[in-house]
Amino acid sequence: MRYNFIIMAKNSVPARKDIPASDKWDLTSLFASDSDWETTLKTLEGLTSEITQYKGRLADSDGTLLSALKAYENADKKLEAVYNYAQLQFTADETDSGAQDREGRARMAYTKYCAATSFFNPELQSIPDDRIQSWLKQNSFDEYRIFLTKILRMKQHILSEKEERLMSLQSESAGTSDKAFTVLTDADMTFGTVELNGEQKPLTQSTWSVFMDNPDRNVREQAYKKFYSAFESHENTLAALYAGSVNQDVFSMRARSYTSCLERALFPDNVPVSVYHNLIDTVHKNLPSLHKYYTLRRKALGLAELRHYDVYVPLVKNVNTHTTYDESVEICREALAPLGTEYTDRLCAGLKGGWADRYENKGKRSGAFSSGVYTGNPFILLNYKEDVIRDVFTMAHEGGHSMHTWYSVHANPYMQYNYTIFEAEVASTFNEELVFEYLLKRAGSDDMKAYLLAMRAGDILATLQRQTMFAEYELKTHELVESGTPLSAEVLRRTYRTLLEQYFGPEMHFESNSDMEGLRIPHFYNAFYVYKYATGISAALALAKRVLGGGTAERNDYFKFLKSGGSRYPIESLKVAGVDMEQTAPVQAACDTFAEMVNQLETLLKI
Secondary structure, eight states: OEEOOOOOOOOOOOOGGGSOGGGSOOGGGTOSSHHHHHHHHHHHHHHHHHHHTTTTTTTSOHHHHHHHHHHHHHHHHHHHHHHHHHHHHHHHOTTOHHHHHHHHHHHHHHHHHHHHTTTHHHHHHHSOHHHHHHHHTSGGGTTTHHHHHHHHHGGGGOOOHHHHHHHHHTHHHHTHHHHHHHHIIIIIOOOOEEEETTEEEEOOTTTHHHHHTOSOHHHHHHHHHHHHHHHHTTHHHHHHHHHHHHHHHHHHHHHTTOSOHHHHHHGGGTOOHHHHHHHHHHHHHTHHHHHHHHHHHHHHTTOSSEEGGGSSSOSSOOOOEEOOHHHHHHHHHHHTGGGOHHHHHHHHHHHHTTSEEOSOOTTOOSSOEEEOOTTSOOEEEOOOOTTOTHHHHHHHHHHHHHHHHHHHHHHSOGGGOOOOHHHHHHHHHHHHHHHHHHHHHTOOSHHHHHHHHHHHHHHHHHHTHHHHHHHHHHHHHHHHHHTTOOOOHHHHHHHHHHHHHHHHOTTEEOOTTGGGGGGSOGGGGSTTOTHHHHHHHHHHHHHHHHHHHSOHHHHHHHHHHHHHTTSSOHHHHHHHHTOOTTSSHHHHHHHHHHHHHHHHHHHHTTO
């Protein structure tokens, strides 16, 4: 990697057809051609019909159930490949009419499949316990035992057939709040413009983050106030929409006889509610280090007082870098060397040999992701830029997801290879931490060290403390409704403002409408999801420290986790790796890591 202080000229974005094949992902591990994809798509209807022939017969005998499971697996596996192939092509160029058509038809096939097989789980759960448990002991059910056990565990919260039908019929209307929120905030609301370099630039949901990163404080202030004023002008509508979402959660919780909305959300992953409460309690105890960070931020930016629009601008001025794609791959190879050559050779071969779609092109989806498929390679979408050091971390992050998938696929049968979201961010963030440690040790100047530390501290803050604050807000709003308190705009804003003041501390000066943030975040319409980011980074930091400071045994434990797939519940798979998320120690260690970074930054910045 070469450091320099030359700002590279930005080339025009090329069309997809002008991207060399070597820079695109190679989807032939899924289908050799579009025509092969078409052939398989046509078989799905017949394969789905084969499953429906078992409707009403699953309880007949062990042989009948086993045959039904094999038919289910065969269709599901092919559907996964069909859907992912079409989705990957579409994300690579959303303007491609052929890709649009394939993605649309794949989505239709998925919808038909789900409707046709909706009988499967309820019918499984209706089989008498003694009968199905005796079948599960047979060797012939080895590849399906965990899949069936997880479905049967949900039985205690399944209603009668007529009640389940009613729940199903209202499922679409249950998402009305979320849909209305999306339409209101993405389509109907307008935010005006912001003056930038003498020109009026549009302020939108997409450009908001760009303005918040701008070094000109006047630009940030102007954008912030216009943005939240627009939300405030719709506060009652936004409050009613979010209240509707929470009320729907409470309805479902009570209908299915859970003790709380939190329990209902955590039950499928078999995560104790104590994990959620421990996360919040531990972060609370460590808020002084977060408050110290904001004091450091105010001083580093040379401000008399810190405002909410000052928390996103980079703490340390950018150190210009130039890292080619191949150099980035080699950084990943060297940084991840503690995991052994099997891991690094396979990952790097994939990054250079068809797993990754490397660069931006017209019509390509922004950002990055990893998409895992059982019957093909794990694929990575990147928009790699040679002059953005963060893209090295992005490569390592998505590579972590892909290697997690690779090991899960090769260690498990299809029906138990999928791991949960609770586990997903561990392998990716683990890789980021190893890359950070590698680059920090090799930083050639204090400026580079400060830049890396500031970037990493900001990432941890955004994933650990910030997501925990969001998680606490979700918990409080649901508990209010569960206890009989309706959610008005005033109640929601007061609840959120209390958390803002608690987490940001006395250094922060908020605007009168800063609490509107609690009514603009889409994740809140998928309740009790964001806490997984905080637990994920806590587990990842603990495991990175364990592997870097350990030996063969610690590394092997980590690989047991990567190979678990869906064979264990997430808490158990992480215990196998050597971290117990039922205890507070991993979260405390993550908070300690953040505090140490703040201390190092304070020294380097001479504040």
